[in-house]
Amino acid sequence: MASPGYFPHNSLPNYSNSSAVQEKLGLRHLSPWFIPVSVPIPGVRTRRLRLYLPNARRLHSSSVLRFGRRAGSAIFLFGFLLFVFVAFAFAKRFGTRSKKWPRPFIGDPSTLIFEREDLQRIWHWEIASGHFPSRRPIPEQLGLRVAPRNPGIPPRSSPSQGLLGFANSTTGIGPRRTYLEIKSKPHDTAYPPRPVPGSVADLDVIMDHCDFSEKKYVRDCLEVLRAGAGLDTGNRLRRGSLKEWKYIYMEHADSGNLDANYDHAAQENVEAVPLGVQAHIGNDNLEKPPIALPTPMKHRPYASLPTPCDPDNPRVFHMFWTGPFTDKPYTALLSFLYTQNTGLHLREAPDATICRPEFWMWINPGPAAAVPNPSAVRDMFDELKKNPWASPFLHPRFKDVIRFKLWNTTEQLDGIPELKDEWRNRDLFNSGGNIIAVPQDSKPKEDDAEGTATKAESDNFLNRAGSKSSSTYDRMSVILSDMARFVLCHRFGGTYLDADTIFLRDWEDLWGWKGAFAYRWSRMTRYNTAVLHMNKNSALGTFLFRTALKNDLDFHPMTISRYTKDAHLEELLLRLPDALFDSAWLNTENYQRDRPPQPYFTAFEDFFETPVVNSAAPQAMGFDGFFKGAYSYHFHNFWWKPFDPSRNWPDLGEQFAAGEKLARTATASMLPSNVTDSPDGIPDDVDRRDLDWATVLKRTFEGYIRGERPNMYGEWLHW
Known part of the structure; x- marks a missing residue:
């Protein structure tokens, strides 16, 4: 005979040892665990959506049956309150504008806002x-x-x-x-x-x-x-x-x-074919009016232009810099002069048949969230004149090809028609969905010891102007630069480059390509906008700004990749191979190491600290052996590592001796006391025998400016 509570197949249950209450509960037909609920579907009158929700009555009955009336009711009530608390906590954590639901759980929502x-x-x-x-x-x-x-x-x-x-x-x-x-x-x-x-x-x-x-x-x-x-x-x-x-x-x-x-x-024609994506739920962000575009530009071959420069396609390189000028933008500007066809090597007037490119260095003098004062432009040039890394480029010889410009966030955003009426209602510091809120008053306040420390740490983060070390990375300025590159290219046209970029060849033929482009994020089919070329006031730019505005002004390159993919516009912003601008990236991520290019970097630090086993290459091969064929090189941050540790000053010759003297004086305290005993200022035991790639490139560019060697095309700079 079966034991109490157990009944084999085709036998009846045995309640001989059960109480009367348990027997009645066992005989009563229990309701199902889930109950169906029918809700209307917006826009569809003939159909309703059927959902299954947990049955509270069944949950309560089960808890009473298992634990008794009092204990079961208490457990049920506790579980209900716990559910409400967890739901409230998740809504508080992820339901605000500055927080997002974790993408691994729900996937990337569509960014599409256009029909x-x-x-x-x-x-x-x-x-x-x-x-x-x-x-x-x-x-x-x-x-x-x-x-x-x-x-x-x-x-x-x-x-x-x-x-x-x-x-x-x-x-x-x-x-x-x-x-x-x-x-x-x-x-x-x-x-x-x-x-x-x-x-x-x-x-x-x-x-x-x-x-x-x-x-x-x-x-x-x-x-x-x-x-x-x-x-x-x-x-x-x-x-x-x-x-x-x-x-x-x-x-x-x-x-x-x-x-x-x-x-x-x-x-223009429309056919009912699925786009493969859906707009935001409820279409809250959908652009209602048709997109407003100007008359298309006229494509004109170079041979048909009345002048060498096409006004519709200005040859302007943009670069964005925050904080005091250092050896990083200094070397970027030197590489520009060393490679591009500026005509500076000609004794007479520049060649009238050549379109000279210009380099616009945009300076954000303070923290990313700061507002420039009325005298900001004058103050900027006063600081540039005092700075030994920047002052050489104020020389009249460079005035037509290098221009310093003050970045003003308000002025720039008001200059974008797609943003000017709405950007003030958005958070400006959004990177990949991570929004950094900037308080109205970020100055430290007197408070208790614990509160003062917390606020000081926050203020230090908000008030950084440049990255001085890996632990004090200026994340705010990086986020601002993500947006600035699109603003500058859309307003003025041209090509934006990150400040950790070095030119390696003339870009004449890249200027000839009229399409927009960035480059690939290493192995991933995403954009890296460290190099970004866009046309002035283009339809693509209008799309990007309107889409970013409806997606919390997020200009992170990964998010830009989603914008173009969702709208099937990836071919209009061509994703070039990173070999053209970032030739070491795949090797640093352990790809293509069976046939690496020259030089062979397994980490981006190798540029500044070349491994001993490869340390003969920089001096033996020089500039000619550094990723030859690539248009530029991106060394990925490392703002705190000097290009030339033992000569950490601008070494540009007699014309710029005053700035060099200031920099040498500032560096002297970090060098041994016998540094002044050497005629050249640097004794042999201080200067490294095996120079790193960064050092060799900086000294090569400086040799051209001093007039001691030609540039990569054999042109000499005469003073």
Whole structure:
């Protein structure tokens, strides 16, 4: 016979040892654990959503049955109160504007705020303006029935359609191209030639040879970049045909089949094809009016311009700096003078056939959250004149190519039509959803000992102006610079570069490419905006600012990646391989170490502290052996590590002796007492025998400014 409380298959339960109450509870039909609830679906009258919620009656009955009436009721009440407390705590923690729900639990919500018609208008505007000089496919999800006509590419084969039957390419109607084979003149191969004025880099070809997603190596990419630009003519070894490596071309003066009366608006068409994303729940952030765009720009080949500089595409490099000037922006400016075609080497007037690039150094003199005072511009230049790292660039010789400008957050944001009426209602310091609230009065107040310490720590964070060490990183200024780069490029046009960037070659052919671009975040298909090129007042810029405004002004590069992906606009902001601007990144993350480029860095610190096993390379190879072919190098922060520890001052010669003397005096206290015994100011036992890469590059640039050596193109600076 079965034991009490146990009943085998096809037998009855035995209640011989149960109380009467338990017997009645056991015989009574218990309600289900979950009960269905029907709720209406917004916008759908004929259907209702069926949800299943926990049945409080069943939970209470089960607790009473298990623990008795009093204990069970108490446990049920405690569980209910605990649930309410946890729900309230989560709402308090993640329900405010400055907190976000953890993405691993709910995933990334859509950032899309535009309808399909607006996305089509953005694509048509950029294509009609010549900002898509590419044959890369356009997203079929846009639902375009007719392939847009593209003045940025020459006519070729007929446009194609995708699997859904919609256009996924453009129709070329632009000028013809001639791809160049660039070589040095015979018997003059010591230095590479300057790029041909008006030449254009075909980034489609570069993607074919450099795209990490297609398993392309950085080492091979740099070889293609060197060969195609003629940077290795003096050292080029015999190979087969290099026809496929030609990526620099000239556009003919003719305009192809471009019709001056072409109405891009007539090509705008809508088809009911899913975008693959959803806007925010409830469409609270959806842009209601159609996007307002100006008349598209006219694509003009360089050969048809009346002057060498195209006013629609200004050649301006932007850089943002907070706090006192140091050796980091100093070296960035030196590398600009060493590589770009500024014409400073000419004794007479600059070549009138050359469009000289300009470098705009934007200075935010105080903490990121500070408001400049009325005399901020005068104060900025007074500080620059006193600063030995900055004062050399105020010399009249550089006045037409290097300009210092004061950054004013209010003025800049008011200069963006897409932001000026609404940005004051947003938090400015938002990075990847992490919002830093800035109090109205952040000054320390007198309080108890514990409270004063906490406030002082907070104020120290808010009042930082530059990163002096790894433990005092100026995060606020970094977040502000994430937004500043888009503001500057949208207002003025040009290319933004982070201050931890060094130029490695002339950017003439990159200026020729009229499309917008940033570069890849190492192995991930995300943007790194340490280099960002955008066109002035573009439709893409309007999209980014309106989208960022509705997403709490978040300009973190990871978030920018979500904006363009959700809206199918990634091809309008081309994600270039990091080999072009950040050649060491993959190696530092343990990728492609079987065939690394030269030099071989396993960590970004290797730039400042070259491992002993590789320490012969910097002096033996010099600038010519440093990621040759790349356009620039990004050394990723390390603001506190000097480029040249034993010569931590600007060493630019007699013209700038006053600033050098000030810097030497400031550095003398950190050097041994016998430093003054050496005629050169540095004894042999202080200067390292094996110089690091950072030191070699800084001293190379300084040698050019002193007039002791030519720049990378063999041009001498005469004083």
